[in-house]
Amino acid sequence: MPRKLHNALTALAVKNAGPGRHADGGGLHLLVKESGSRSWVYRFMLNGKSRDIGLGSAGPGGISLAAARDLATALRLKVKAGIDPLEERHRAEADSKAAEQAAKVAGITFKAMAETHIAANKESWRNAKHRQQWENTLKTYAYPVIGDLPVSEVDTPHVLKVLEPIWREVPETASRLRGRIETVLDSAKARGYRQGENPARWRGHLAQILPARTKLSRGHHKAMPYDAIPAFMEQLQKREAVAALALEFVILTAARTGEIIGATWGEVDLAKAVWTVPAERMKAGKEHRVPLSPRAVEILEQTKQLGGKHLFPGAARAKLSGMAMAMLLRRMKQDVTVHGFRSAFRDWAAECTGYSHEVAEMALAHTIGNAVERAYRRGDLFEKRRRLMADWATYCASGAPADAEVTPIRIAQQP
Template identity: 75%
Template structure:
């Protein structure tokens, strides 16, 4: 039998060793690469298999020959006991990694995840106002409660603590806050910071605890009763301000404030009486065609002479402020919101006409929630919406006699 090697190498031999593998005995080897880099390796046999496990770099700045032999001897004892030192090292490394990840997760707060999510996604959001709303609602309602809480620990009780105080008083804001929390918690789960169901999810969870927004009393947007709108439009027409024209146009088109003040002339075809709002400016992210009544066209023709980029420009240039129409309502001492006129239009359509529900909903550019209905109805019902908006303009221009009863005019609508 060949004689077993034992302590063959010397410190000088280690220093001067040429590229290759140099045995010291007992399974200890010095590996020298062509680059001159040196390292120690222990080769062992276990369950009939030969395996190598690195011990570290060799040389003045690494492990000395005597230290390498001590490490080899310690590993030989483990091998004799049936322990695979390589598997043990891999297990320890995995446990260390898991512990480090657990520590990272434990220190990852809701606010940190939210800021990461906003930073990654805000570039794709529609406008600066939308980005600011995300940040403001979280800073106002969410961060004071769970901002510094580990995101893994956020539960239903925390979500309710945030939502319940504002659910009825600020229904729309509360709904947006819930949706944003749900999105951030989903992002946290995707990144491995939490597990389990999302405590802010609506369907099958929060919906079983808090009433749906549709069941709450209307009050977020103070609305003018539709019976009073014709008289108000008459008063509006006596004012010469551009804001008055913009507000009347907003009422006649049942549009949102942002859609009107951001409207440009290249969106309008006066010959066809159509205003096409691009998807980038719509709440639902989908292009919306608005049929213009004769009075709406008349208003736009009156503002053409201003020769500006916007349909309703500000006095000093640029587009009109979002507060211009609101301030006009205050000066007229009318306690309603601009958005509330959309509610007036919707109530008038439901109570005074025979137009189908979906025609009015599409006039308001509401998203169709029912997937089956959305799949079967691909068009935008434009012709029916034109008739509806013409009737609405006629109604707004008809001021009822004082004390007269308002009689619903149920129109037979072509199916």
């Protein structure tokens, strides 16, 4: 019967051993490769099967002979208890990997995932306008609600919180936004950042909660008759809220909600009374200059005192919520939409002024004429539009006392 090895190796033997497997006894082996690299291996028998488990490198900077023997002793006790140390290690590695993945997923926000998806697909989209519409709708409506939420945690209540406030007001935009949220969440699932069903899915899910867009107003926005605007503006100026000033500014400029709440001071020249909206924030993807009436300038001079980079700051100087003006209208018991004031302006311009169709349409930042006509049109009729917007501001103020002053606002009371 061969002699049973016990502490057969020495520190010198470990250092000088040639290529091959060298037994120390008790299942501990020194493995030396042709390259000269050295490592410790523990061999054990469990359920009639022989298995090896690596312990780490040997030699200078690695595990010493004494430490390797201690590790082998600890593993030997586990084997005697019926524990497979190799399977135990695999489970620990799997748990560690799962924890690492969970931590990684927790750090991926909806906004980050959306930006990743846009960047990955921008070359396949048909034009730059499509990308801008993607970015603008998400920035205006989704990011303020779920932008900082881990994409793995976005659920149906979150999606509804984004969609319900605008589903009836701007159904076409809301429907497109829903589809974009669904796509972002599908992309996240494909990348392993979330699991389960998509909470933005329409068929068989949100279709059971939200009315179909085809049953809504097909893109028409409830608008206040233009002859009711002056009286409404008089009431609006009595409101002590940033949202009230923002809504008045919307009416005076005939701009879109997203253009207003995303506006920053870098876009405004108060001295020249001009607000220049960059192309990436415009629906048509083209820079738009907005002439500011004296009252519009007066509003901005007041909101500038509130600080922050946006014209109309919300809580903690962030930009105003996309729903702030809509909620203000509800509190004022007005069954109209913010977007509908653009229609009121257009009706007034057509019925009460002699300005041309092109001037009024350009004031609304609409694309006019065919491609050939646009190619030959170089100007933006800015001076004519300035006169138009000044006349509109005068009309809007016609129902208020001539000496009306700006009502001071207090951030604590904003809706």
